[in-house]
Amino acid sequence: MTTHPLLQAIIPLVADIARELPSAERYRRLLEALRVLLPCDAAALLRLDDGWLLPLAVDGLSSDTLGRRFRVEEHPRFTALLEADGPLRFPADSSLPDPYDGLVEGVKGHLPVHDCVGCVIRVDEKPWGLLTLDDLAPERFSRVDLKVLQSFGSLAAATVSVAGHVEQLRSRVRDESLRAEGYRLAAAPRARGLIGRSPAMRQLQKEIELVSGSELSVLIQGETGVGKELVAEALHAGSSRAARPLISLNCAALPETLVESELFGHVKGAFTGAVGERPGKFELADGGTLFLDEVGELTLPVQAKLLRVLQSGQLQRLGSDREHRVDVRLIAASNRNLADEVRAGRLRADFYHRLSVYPLQVPPLRERGRDVLLLSGFFLEENRSRLGLGGLRLDASAQAALLAYRWPGNVRELEHLLGRSVLKALGRHPQRPRILSLTAGDLDLPDGHLQVAPERVDPSPASASASTRPRLRDGEGLRDAVATLERELVTTALAQNDYNWAAAGRALGMDRGNLARLAKRLGLPADKRALRAWRSP
Template sequence: MNSQPLLQAIIPLVADIARELPGAERYRRLLEAVRILMPCDAAALLRLDEGWLVPLAVDGLSADTLGRRFRVDEHPRFASLLEAPGPLRFPADSPLADPYDGLVEGHEGHLPVHDCMGCVIRLDEKPWGLLTLDALTPERFSRPDLDALQSFASLAAATVSVAGHIERLESRVVQESLRAEGYRLAAAPRTRTLLGRSPPMRQLHKEIELVAGSDLTVLIQGETGVGKELVAEALHAASTRAGRPMVSLNCAALPDTLVESELFGHVRGAFTGAVGERPGKFELADGGTLFLDEVGELASPVQAKLLRVLQSGQLQRLGSDREHRVDVRLIAATNRNLAEEVRAGRLRADFYHRLSAYPLQVPPLRERGRDVLLLAGFFLEENRSRLGLGGLRLEASAQAALLGYDWPGNVRELEHLLGRSVLKALGRQPRRPRILSLVAEDLDLPHVPGRVEVAESGDDRPAEPPMNGPMSEAVDAFKRNLIAAALVRHDHNLAASARSLGLDRGNLARLARRLGVPTDKGR
């Protein structure tokens, strides 16, 4: 290979090493350079994480690829690359399935990868991850390309090393040095993480970083299905208690008579059926974190006892007068409005104020934009692995349908819908395909894309812009429907409605006045 293209690709990357750049931008430039050096249809950078390969950056692959996690022992090409001493090429006749088949951007249908090569990136002589290149044209790569990739691998390792070093420095600034280690639970490595790159999720990540290192009690609020437990796990994993257990209890899953025993433990004979002494969740979580889900369901007597433990760090098991001292960081979650519960007399005010030392709001999926595709990629990869498929992808129509839906059930609804849709689509195939593509019709979403549903005055019919007349009138009508729908969803909270529409609160108020949309609930 001529040295000129190699120099053209490498010189900007060398210059970037001395610059302050976000890790994501460094990785993007790395892939851009490798595609200049070795023209191909797609490139990807993946980090090895306890037997899984996690995409950090992709160029030429569909957006949902970034949400996937590839298990190495299920993808023989990845396993071969990690074990090889240098770059490897997989020609079109390779019997090993390509994990990216059907994922190359801008191509409809089951178009497979015909030429592929990649190499392991090593840091401190240990495999850190992979750099992969894919082409839809057979015989695209040659021996000189392998040599160029070998030369490029060292620079890729330097880029990765610099990005990691900067991330560690930034973590120290916010006193979150443990976050780089990811989720560390006492039992087993966790395969699910808090995915999201939308502005609301970036803000949530910043708040998690800010509060995780403290011992403040955190109250996680959000609708059902938004992933409040994952937020709690992220807080624990990024805290100084990460090496200690995180213990969880769903307060709504137990009757009031058992919740107290679960929390504080009991001694033999404390109640019928108590045949032995048993520690509660607080003692099991000593030194670590206790996560109470649906905390608004606790009865008032339990609230009072829990408040005492939070204030003094001392508890008594049921049926015992012996004091036990515990050191526990409490994280609570609820889908209720606890301030309203206090006003209604169903929740103690002192308990509420103790819980909400640091409130965190988890955004609903409808406010997270293209995060739905990242999450879809994650769930599709899980389904692909579970069903033993060679590939599972979303056609453009399916991606548009996912982006256009309102997701009242949030991430949980997305997970269940994709699992159901994959099974139905697979059942309609005359024979089991190697790559299964989902189209919009497979998703069976309960709405028509592009229509905005607004339920007012008992009328829940979809509101549509007029199909005739000047374009300006149609645009204004469409804006009215969007604003009215957002206000209904957020109970006429103007700030929350503005966030969901990506507008400033004042701009939304002025736009609503111009269009004649009432922003007050009573009007």
């Protein structure tokens, strides 16, 4: 007896409902089953959040799509799907622009989507999000497919409902109203949240969740441009103080003569130009959180006064003897190594220990792998919306260039580079295109910051002889071949640097710790003598 295709697709998903799975895996399996049932070039699951559609899972679309945020009112197809009672089909001659034009994976050029169907997912009778299917062939979908999609949409609603209930159970210990507010702030594109799925970012997000509900002072350290302010906002949003203000002060942006006034306030006549009484940042943050960015720039005298406030909760405005009591949680940030600043005598040891009750290290972008594509999708969607473009994408060469670059300026450099590159790419077109595709040439990344030194690896196919190009051995898969190449690069870098792990790490664009972990994963010995023996034929 032959099983109906719909039933074949549904049975594994029904079984998954009873299993404990991460939400991302549930959504991935959902799209996988949908594409088996209704073969197409691309599928996506999007969640509706306050007028925006956020991609939770994609299959067949470019990697940066997961980092995008689609404003519903800017995409008439999404609006029509959300307002429809059932599935809708947009044929090849539809005049409504498709949000995925140019985003289908593996397609060169600007070939637009030709056939598209979608349906709204409703949970508790309210629109939760959308399921969409796209194909580059015209007339791909039929009326029968719409009926099948309607049935599948009901199962999708059950899946997302289960995923939501599981997530609520995991977060039961947290206050419900603060949790909901935290999710809203984290997802809202207008108040940028932390974007990333790399192991380094997952660990950082785990630590943020752990410490945000406490009253501990947090010291956020990391290179310039990694997003330390976003970490501070996430800590505040997840705390019991989320309903109170988060007050920020960049300590490096103020002259030394004004720092005390900004922090503690002043009274009339306290100094020339003090024509009235004014509260400082501490008083403004009373009951909430004070974020001091670049705290290492504070002078030693100001550090001493700040330490007193942190210890006693009492302060005096500049020029006044009156005590003011404040209840403030402090979050500090610096791109310097503050322990080194203590040893150099530029930072008080007691002040440092008061700040770093719970230290957080924000990873640089070069250690976050494919997060660069998620972030690129976010920034490209911002630029697409601001410039009124129908579509904005990265071609394969641009994606490869972004992944190979070392990003000395981190996320901030990526944001500015993409904004600049979009304008440069637009300038190449005499007429404004509906879909704009960025190439590696548009990015114009400097060669001096590639992940692998140019003199060791030449990516040009023309420059590589047949004997030096990577080849798969008999029975060897892609993963094994990549591991073999990684072992060769790591051992070569170690040999060239006299088996000094720190020097080899610098040559490979990695820190010593990451190189050691990579070597362990690859099965390489840590001992210098054993490594030499391993390299010997």
